[in-house]
Amino acid sequence: MKKRVLSLLLCTAMTIGTLSGCGKEAGNDEGKTTEVLGNDAEGEMTEVKIWHDGDENIMQTIADCANEKLAEDNIKVTFEKKSGLTDQLQLYGNDESNGPDMYLYAHDSLGTFAEMGILAPITDVISEDVMEDLLPMTVEAGNYKDTQYLMPVYYETLLFMYNKAKWEGDVPETTDELYDYMVAHTDVDAGTYALVNQHSTAYNVAPVINGFGGYIIDKDANPGLNTQETKDAIAYNKKFAALEADGDYNTVTALFNEGQAAAIIGGPWLVSGIKAAGIDLGIKSLADFKLPNGNGLAPYSGVQSIGVLKYAAENKKEAIAKVLETIASPEVGIALANKSNCAPANSKAYDDADVAANEMIMAMKATAETAQPMPNIPQMSVMWGPAEAFLAAVNKSGEDIDTAAETYQQEALDAIADMQ
Known part of the structure; x- marks a missing residue:
């Protein structure tokens, strides 16, 4: 648990929010719900709720990019901060009414959640092709007992x-x-x-x-x-x-x-x-x-990754798949790197000139060649x-x-x- 504190601090201390990227900025208020509404369009809006225990500015960056791309699909991504996320998921992981659709958290908690039986394999929702551009070490972090449960977003070393x-x-x-x-x-x-x-x-x-x-x-x-x-x-x-x-x-x-x-x-x-x-x-x-x-x-390495709750995979599969595909994109990775100094899981994000000029992020990318995901x-x-x-x-x-x-x-x- 104490090692996870460092992972949570990874980008928190470095969030600057002044460089180019998707959308607007948010504050760091505890318990705040981070969301960006899609454009008004005909049809019912589908909300995808993601719990996290990280930095609000980072989640806002992801929400901005995701909702900008998903507006025409009538999908709204909402991030909600939950302190003590492990305990919260133990309480609400099977509660469709009160729990989240997904969560974004350090990968080393995966075994606990998988053994609880609350997660759907990520490959039940998206194809493996969605993750083909993600750094292998970060993908490995989300595999438990030969089942891929998580999709990586960013990491630290x-x-x-x-x-x-x-x-x-x-x-x-x-x-x-x-x-x-x-x-x-x-x-x-x-x-x-x-x-x-x-x-x-x-x-x-x-x-x-x-x-x-x-x-x-x-x-x-x-x-x-x-x-x-x-x-x-x-x-x-x-x-x-x-x-x-x-x-x-x-x-x-x-x-x-x-x-x-x-x-x-x-x-x-x-x-x-x-x-x-x-x-x-x-x-x-x-x-x-x-x-x-x-x-x-x-x-x-600590890898901040997304997992999908079973009931959400069954009831919102199409919407969740589109959200995951969007978050896996190079554009989200570039925004995370340029706004928050996060090392993105998407390997193509490092082709961006500003990302490639970031000494710390490029050092972490080099380290990803030898780093091992925390068990x-x-x-x-x-x-x-x-x-x-x-x-x-x-x-x-x-x-x-x-x-x-x-x-x-x-x-x-x-x-x-x-x-x-």
Whole structure:
């Protein structure tokens, strides 16, 4: 759940709403219903209601584009914000009168909703051809137990973000070269760092674990904390951790924004604070850093995706199909990128000149080549604790990696068993 907070912050902090795109702007009022009415036309208007827990300006951008295209079809798209969306869908997911037709949310909740039986496969409503231009990683995020339930809209990944005024020379191409730079430019006693990262937070160490071929949990809900690949990754990460501040999100962010660190592993949610600090920001894709095995760093990705409720698929199939086809279009992706700095799922959106000139969005697109969708199975929710306890035991307490791996692998197995 805490990882989803970062995903929700992805474009919220960056929404600017002043560039070209579809339609008008909206505010950020909690609970506000975002809608644009179609042109008056003969025939009954069909409303398609979408629940979300994100930023109102982003939803307005989608609504503007969708309703502009759908006006002649007498279809109106309405976005309604619902805090605690998971709980809301658990309550109303089978309630045709009070629930939504669709929802737009981070993909890692999919397993929970699919197991509840409230979702229709997206391919029951649209053909696979509708998603042929969407980045493969983002499509994969919406697949659960070999069934495609979600259609991706935009996504986020971690990035290498650096202060151009403080970084000396070129940014390295390999993680070994990065480590050498850190050794030469870090003074832990003085509190100055070449690079800061939340070195004992599983989400932030996942780029190394995944890049080594390890995993926190696989798609069949098997924990991977004691696999050799995961242990090798954590051993490799440990030497970097020794040169990084021992701190949480707020600590490492402050070190970078206050000029005590030349670089940080972070995401788009940091950009507003970085700009406020007056930092000349440079960005590099984590995929561009090669590990000793030749693989690029492979962070998790959070994908904001749309799912369809079963009763809506049965009763509004034609209207919902048209809405999904519209939201999947390059035009919506371009508007999301240019108005809100969101990395669109549609690959053709990156052909737009303004999108192609956006350094951060293009870095996320590059990272999408190696990024792995955050696991969308329900058991992932209990894996953060054991994984981070494992990292802390190794990085902070100096425990033996093999011993700690077995301890926290068993803790993970017990936590999963308790879910049954």
